[in-house]
Amino acid sequence: MRRPRPRTLGIVCVCLVLLAAGVVAGVSWARGWTGSVTVLANWSGGEKEQFERAMKRFEEEYRIDVVYQGSSALSQVLAADLAAGTQPDVAVLPGPGELTAYAADGRLEPLDGLFEAGAYDRVWMPKVAGEDGRKRTYWLPVKTGLKSMVWHAGNLSKDQITRTAGEPDRWCLAMESGATSGWPGTDWVEDILLQQAGPQVYEKWATGDLDWTDARVRKAWKTWGDMVGAGDRTRVDRVLKDNFGQDCPRESLEHLGSFRDTQWKPVAGDFVHSSEVVPDARTASDHWEVSGDLAAMLNATDEAKKLIRFLADPDTGLPDFTVNKKATAPDRHEDPLKRKIGSILRGSEQRLCWDASDTMPPALRDAFHRAVLHFLVKPGELEEQLRGLEALNGDGRPTLPVCGTG
């Protein structure tokens, strides 16, 4: 056999080098991003980790880089971004109030046709008016939460829970939450009004058709003040600075939403409907306050559309709780607490009301947060606070259904 000539060997070597370079370039191209999508949300801790896991799957599947920023000052950050024209592609906001206003201003891109809207009950995803007055779908519920819950260690009878609820010191209460400090207090006032006055009054108040100085609203504030010991300086000084995510003593009660299941689970905790402890609650009051993290699209890029479709996919593992009717039914959940919460969220559309402050305009909502802080310290100045809130309760704001109507 003849030995190959040096020139042939040279050509073969050059070809091999070119081939190797091509393979390296090809692999590097295939592994690179095909685009990016910016996401603004307010998750932290376990919820953030769960969301980031889902986003990692999205990145791997679509080769799209997800640039995530989370902050409790979501509203302020988004408002500044919109004013500067540098809004994120997708924003996940807690509650529909702000989104309704942004949709009316033409700041949001419609989501119609991106996913099957029928997979969600109307209360979670109503069609709202855009800039041209046409009603469209502008958000997708990514994660929902149940409120109107009173957590306890699980070993208390109904009588013991009612008795404990009458002692202000036994309530685990904390107001600190960064930019939104005070929201745990607004949840209390809203829920007491819902349980005492019913969903019609609650809806009128949330949409601005009922004055803040109305006797029923005032009564809700005073009820809360009596229950948690507003004005008790020593206690209130601590409550104002405690973070809402703090650990609660085993023998206490806590009025916070379903996200607290991880806190109460280690002590075999359980919850009762808040109407069981709220003084003067209507008999057979069975309405639940709910919250939702809603994804809206601010830039209609292909990457953002793909992300919305991914978030609407029932098989995408998102933070609890999903209200996508095509997702695995909550009664198949292994955790009994999650099963119970999921079943209420997915099976009680006509008994669910949005967290009222989440449906209010940002300025009123923020003033409400501050008013509860003020009320805790100086309950005697309630009337002044209510008048101040009423002054912000302007007419002509876009409204949406607050309570489920089936």
Place this chain on the structure above:
Amino acid sequence: MSTTGRDLARRLWLLLALGAATTLVLFGAYRGVHDDTVPLASSSTPGILAVDSAKNALRQAHAAVDGSGPGGDATGDFHTQISVAHQSIAVAASENVTGLADRHTLQTVTGLITVYSAWVERAGQETDASLRGAYLYYAEQGQSDIVDRLDDLRNDQLEVAREQASFPWPLRLGWGAVLVLCLVMCAALVEAQWFARHRFRSAVHPPLLAATVLCASGVAILGWFTVRAHTAMGDSLAELRATRSADEIPETGADVERYMADAGFWASLSEWVLVGGVLLMALTLVGLWPRISEYRFRVPR
């Protein structure tokens, strides 16, 4: 029959191939180092120092509030420092060191500073000690959140600067290849010079000598610039590693500027590598082609 013509032609093609290879490998290796010098000096360094400035300004703003009485900061220092923080964040955003994530973080930080300022102002207007204490506490929590985010951003920016100043194995390989090719090229030129002198009994061939000098000196000079650039980038990175206080920031900026003063000049030489390569091959051609031509037209007696 004489083989001189064929030998000369073979030498010419070898020298041209070596010249082309040396030029291209030198061009790649030189750019591999110097393409990062200008971004390190003009983008990463000001971006990192702007983040340091923002952090310092926020700390000083909070110190002004902390040290004030119940009526809040009366000196105006709080608002001055908040303005400094906003300006520094605008500078950091314009430098765009880490790209999209960088800008997204800075937009969020801008919003958080607004919230922080609002809590501080509310505390200043509040007459009740409990509420004032609570508002200041919320402001403090917000400030530490902002500083944490700026710390994370600074780490990402520093990682970019570290990559810019690094000398990874492909570059080492490239410069190794440059040295080998340069030595082979010079040896081949000397050998061609010797061969031509021996066969034609002539004195030195100036074009071949010029090509040899050009190749050796060009690689030596560019190599020296590369060593200087690498050292300057290493020194700059050492300055940027630690977070600087407000007083040290201008000095650090000036130090980096001094180290990297010639970065633009070094980087601009990369195009001249190609010009030098063409000149090298032209000199080789001018040195050998007339002799080859003599053989092409020489009729055997």
